[in-house]
Amino acid sequence: MEILVGALLIALVVIIYAWYVVLIRRRNRALEALSSIDVQLRKRHDLLPNILKLAQRFMTHERDLLSKVVELRNEARQPYDPGSSDAVHRHLAAEGGLQAGLRQLFALAENYPELRSSQAVLEAQQSFAMVEGHISAARRFYNSAVTELNNAVQIFPGSFIAKQVGVQPLPFFEIEDEAVRQPIDANEFLGAR
Amino acid sequence: MDEYDSFYQTSILPELRRLEKQRRRTVQNIIMLGALAIAGGLAAIFHGPLSAVTGWDESHLFVAAAASGFAAAALIFHLRSRMRREIKWALVAPTCRFLGLDYSLDGKGFPLERFKKARILPHHDVATLQDRIRGKQDDIDFELCEASLKRRVERTDGKGQTRSELRTLFQGLLLIYSFPKAFRGRTLVVPDKTWLGNRLAGLGLGERVRLEDLHFEKLYEVFSNDQVEARYLLTPVFMERLTALADRLGTRRGLSFAFADRDLLIAFNSGATHFEGGSLFRPLERPERAKALMQELTLIHDLIDHLDLTNRTGI
Numbered sequence: 001m002e003i004l005v006g007a008l009l010i011a012l013v014v015i016i017y018a019w020y021v022v023l024i025r026r027r028n029r030a031l032e033a034l035s036s037i038d039v040q041l042r043k044r045h046d047l048l049p050n051i052l053k054l055a056q057r058f059m060t061h062e063r064d065l066l067s068k069v070v071e072l073r074n075e076a077r078q079p080y081d082p083g084s085s086d087a088v089h090r091h092l093a094a095e096g097g098l099q100a101g102l103r104q105l106f107a108l109a110e111n112y113p114e115l116r117s118s119q120a121v122l123e124a125q126q127s128f129a130m131v132e133g134h135i136s137a138a139r140r141f142y143n144s145a146v147t148e149l150n151n152a153v154q155i156f157p158g159s160f161i162a163k164q165v166g167v168q169p170l171p172f173f174e175i176e177d178e179a180v181r182q183p184i185d186a187n188e189f190l191g192a193r
Numbered sequence: 194m195d196e197y198d199s200f201y202q203t204s205i206l207p208e209l210r211r212l213e214k215q216r217r218r219t220v221q222n223i224i225m226l227g228a229l230a231i232a233g234g235l236a237a238i239f240h241g242p243l244s245a246v247t248g249w250d251e252s253h254l255f256v257a258a259a260a261s262g263f264a265a266a267a268l269i270f271h272l273r274s275r276m277r278r279e280i281k282w283a284l285v286a287p288t289c290r291f292l293g294l295d296y297s298l299d300g301k302g303f304p305l306e307r308f309k310k311a312r313i314l315p316h317h318d319v320a321t322l323q324d325r326i327r328g329k330q331d332d333i334d335f336e337l338c339e340a341s342l343k344r345r346v347e348r349t350d351g352k353g354q355t356r357s358e359l360r361t362l363f364q365g366l367l368l369i370y371s372f373p374k375a376f377r378g379r380t381l382v383v384p385d386k387t388w389l390g391n392r393l394a395g396l397g398l399g400e401r402v403r404l405e406d407l408h409f410e411k412l413y414e415v416f417s418n419d420q421v422e423a424r425y426l427l428t429p430v431f432m433e434r435l436t437a438l439a440d441r442l443g444t445r446r447g448l449s450f451a452f453a454d455r456d457l458l459i460a461f462n463s464g465a466t467h468f469e470g471g472s473l474f475r476p477l478e479r480p481e482r483a484k485a486l487m488q489e490l491t492l493i494h495d496l497i498d499h500l501d502l503t504n505r506t507g508i
Contacts, residue, residue, distance in 0.1 A: 033420070036420070036421050040421070130374075130375070133374070133425055133428070134421065134425050136424075136425075136428070137421045137422070137423075137424035137425035137428075138421045138424075140405065140424045141420045141421050141424055144403055144405070
């Protein structure tokens with residue numbers, strides 16, 4: 001009888017440990033994916049000053065929108081704690097806001113033929129299209145990793161173990177605005193290939 | 194197509210007409226040699242009773258019958274290959290030239306090593322390459338070759354005798370297209386082989402990439418050394434294009450893809466030969482030959498359009 005109880009206890013410890021390992025692995029995976037998003041977003045942030053400079057030259061009547069994009073960029077660049085679900089949520093929401101602002105900017109650029117035909121703008125939009133493609137890919141990787149993490153964290157007994165070791169579910173990187181769901185294709189807006 | 198018709202009439206048909214006489218002679222010779230090969234084979238099998246009837250030495254009779262059978266078979270093979278080569282030079286080569294494609298009969302210089310390195314081909318001992326075609330459409334460079342890959346297998350019969358034979362593992366096309374997106378890593382898309390098969394086949398191929406497209410996931414397994422880049426290359430739209438391509442080509446397990454060194458490598462195991470220019474036993478002047486060949490060659494351009502490889506927006 002004692003042997004049986006002992007064996008059951010050992011089996012229980014092994015199961016709990018295995019679950020713990022899965023939780024930590026999935027959390028690390030999600031954090032790795034979050035970090036890969038940040039790498040790609042940084043590329044977008046680095047491209048923005050150049051694009052804004054070009055836009056300022058031609059889009060003189062859109063100063064409010066340009067200021068708004070700068071503000072959104074500054075907001076999105078704020079440091080955050082990747083371990084905190086709320087902080088990650090705020091960070092991703094700020095990036096979503098920046099993406100929406102940029103989409104609006106490119107939509108308005110349609111009205112400025114000089115901007116559309118500038119060589120510098122054409123080059124900038126090519127780089128931008130590539131960066132947006134990478135951001136979209138990083139977002140898909142992150143959401144896939146978050147799905148696996150959240151399943152492990154929210155389903156019993158994972159929920160119990162996660163609480164004990166302080167592993168939290170992470171928010172998805174979603175784009176709320178339907179129009180913003182598509183990756184920004186600068187070529188489409190600026191009418192060139 | 195009208196332009197090709199006129200090119201066919203003026204540049205291809207006269208040569209095919211000239212070859213037609215040679216084809217008839219070759220077919221006659223093949224039939225005669227075929228009869229000789231069968232007779233030799235039968236004589237070798239029934240050398241005992243034949244020796245009793247004719248009174249010839251049994252072992253001499255066997256050797257003579259078997260040798261004549263083999264010689265006839267070898268001659269048939271030689272004549273058939275020579276005639277096929279002639280037909281290809283008369284039909285396939287000028288048609289490729291007309292389409293602006295660079296054609297060579299053998300596969301010399303085709304980078305088979307790239308496919309091996311990408312690990313989208315089965316392990317093989319013998320590789321035969323032919324019909325190397327190169328060209329460019331818009332900014333997309335492409336190159337393809339027909340490949341037959343065989344593995345040597347040992348087989349033991351009921352008497353315990355072991356024989357070595359070649360088993361065909363891959364028969365189809367190897368295609369290389371320059372890919373419009375820049376990438377650094379390596380991503381492979383191989384046919385799904387069930388849970389255990391995927392784990393065994395995936396050893397050393399990189400990390401498994403789980404994608405959102407359920408239909409695509411059912412058909413293929415993706416491995417990559419860069420999770421983000423794999424998704425950058427395999428966008429939802431591109432995954433749909435790949436599955437639609439598999440449907441169009443009528444193969445679910447015969448397509449493998451590799452993104453390597455800025456190119457898209459495609460291994461299409463069709464199980465059929467390509468760019469043959471039709472049967473040896475039918476008249477060469479039949480226009481169906483040229484039509485069938487054109488259809489095969491248009492597939493190369495169709496693939497570019499179907500996969501939308503010229504689209505530089507990255508979607």
